[in-house]
Amino acid sequence: MNRVGQWLIGLVLVLVVAAAGLYIARHLHPYDEVIDHGPSPEARGNPWLAAQIFLRHRDLKVDTVNGLESLAQLPPQGHSLLLLGDRQTVSARQTEALLAWVRAGGRLLFVAQALWNEDKAMSGDLLLDRLQLHQFMAKDLPPLPEDQPDKYPQLTRLYLENEAAPAYFSFDPDFHLEDPANKAQSWANSSNATHLMQLKYGEGLITVVTDADLWTTPAIGRYDNAWLLWYLNQGTDVSLVWRPDRDSLATLLWRHYPQALVSLALLLALGVWHLAVRHGPLQAPPALARRQLREHLRATAAFLLRNAGQATLLRGLQQDILRRARRRHPGFERLAVAEQWQVLSRLTRQPTAAIGQALRPPLKQRLGAAEFSRQVAHLQTLRNAL
Template identity: 50%
Template sequence: MSRRLTLLLASLVVLIGLLLAYLASKATPYEEVVEHGPAPEVAADPYLAARQFLIAQGRQVARTSGLERQPERRPSSQVLLMLGDRSEMTPTQTERLLDWVAEGGHLVFVAEQIWDETTERSGDLLLDALQLQQHETAADSTARDTATEQRDPQPRLTRLYLENEDAPAFLAFDTGFHLYDAGHRAHAWANSDDATHMLQLRHGQGLVTALTDAWIWQNAQIGQYDHAWLLWYLTQDRDVQLAYDTEQDSLPRLVMRHFPEALAALLIMVLLGAWHVGQRHGPLIETNDRSRRRLQEHLRASADFLYRRAGPNHLLETLQADVHRRIRSRHPGFDQLPLDQQYQRLAALCQLPTQYIEQALSRPAKALGAAEFTRQVTYLQRIRNSL
């Protein structure tokens, strides 16, 4: 038995070895690249590549996330790139910034608002102060685009021409917007076929560069065309301060993204807790059914009400009147008898002393107590029952 088991196990091992050898001969090695997307720091900072590029060029780069930090002094050696939202910028901040430019600073900013012909202003404090206007360009027709593309292989790119340069720099600005120099102060500009996307003008001792958009310097676009070169050109020989906001996910959104199972479990616990607190504990209290009350209960309730409201003397007088009515109806001529004979006759009928009869039928001179009232009622009931 042991020998057969040994042979069976050996055969099984041989078969498994042959199967593995066959699979190994058919297997083909290959390489697969799994794309995990940008690193978290790249996704959180759209201008990270631009910052690293400037640092590689030997620039001193500082970054701020808002308008609370204005450029430091030494304006002639600094350039400020305002690439973020400026909707909260105040007139005082605008004036202080332009004063800094007038002392020799270089300001590069993105136009944010469209010129309003009705109010003759855009609401963008920097644009209005510098007499610059941003307009939306009209949509080109298909036929016009086709003809332009046949004439120029890159019709929608913006061209920047420099002195002593034969070829222009190509930039992929958004052609849906156009900058207009209403004050005629610009000395340099960059145009596409239908619009101007960069204007540069003097302001005091400094320089202002206005752009229709700054997406050309974001991580995915800075390596295209001459975008990196333009950033180098505008910041050359100066320290750079970048001002822009990075959109950060709120805590609830981060929790929903990374811990959905925990949130679902918490929601279920809250629902179960609310159900447990809201459920009934113990039997319901039965309500009294008014239709089951007897006549005796109603009479007793009425008597209690009269006792509290009218007093015991009123109830006693009512009972005495009822006794007198019964005497007159059942014993005619009883009222014609003297009081002494009346009391004696009633005492004989109900087997009570005469003084009890007189006390029960006489009107009380003062308010009776509970014990006296009960005794008087007992005597009267006994008299009435004996008639």
């Protein structure tokens, strides 16, 4: 190939490369890509980090303390203390010191952490019991009459003076606060439950909530959750206590090495069993021929009662009654509850009050043997009548 041919080939290659570069330049567009690496280690270790940052942006001084030991160094006046973590390790002495701090002018916000026990007349939550406040499951409350439809029945509302509309918060709707002593000055409710109460205590102020998950990340950004946190602490310096006491060594070991601890316990149990000394010969199992049908039935009933519980057995009888009623009365399942009771009363010749008493949801607390036997007999009478 002569020199002219080489130049022509080179020129063609240069034109091809230039055309390709021009095409690519016209069709490529720069763009920015954001790669989310998830929350920072600080955010993973502190569920209230977003709440702290929000309060600081509202010009509030916020700090975090790990326990109640520093309570003596916190001035009550102009100071808010938020107890948002578990308080099972807080002693009665610390509870009294905390209430004395509030009585001197401090603000306290804490989460109710136990349900009221009617039999024991206490909940076990030292702060709740000391303030004579009770917490219940919302599902156990009687339904309230609805004067008008509620657009947001699961949200908690707080009405303020000179405001046309309420503020909305996403408290857990499963819990309810009650104030039998009428000490609360203000409260916030959902459609059928109370989730926030506020009462004066000496020179200070106490706010009780059913849960604080609405102030964790990212729930604090929903509805008016962040505004409520600021509203309850405005004008004060805030100390956040979400670990009232440091975890013990046993707690830390169980949290991080549960499998190792279980294996160690099994090894110790096997070692004790292997080294144990037997005293006397092994007792032979009783002959199968001696067992009777009554013993099998009694053992089966005892097993079901022990493992399933009274509520499950009562619920099974109630469901059996409803199944038989559907067979006897077509369309029974589409009737209202009151109409179902009337149908059952007509079929079984029992008063509607007795029908409603028998078909009410079983209580969580364990019944006495006599009361349990009475309810079972009543349900069996209704079932046999169908």
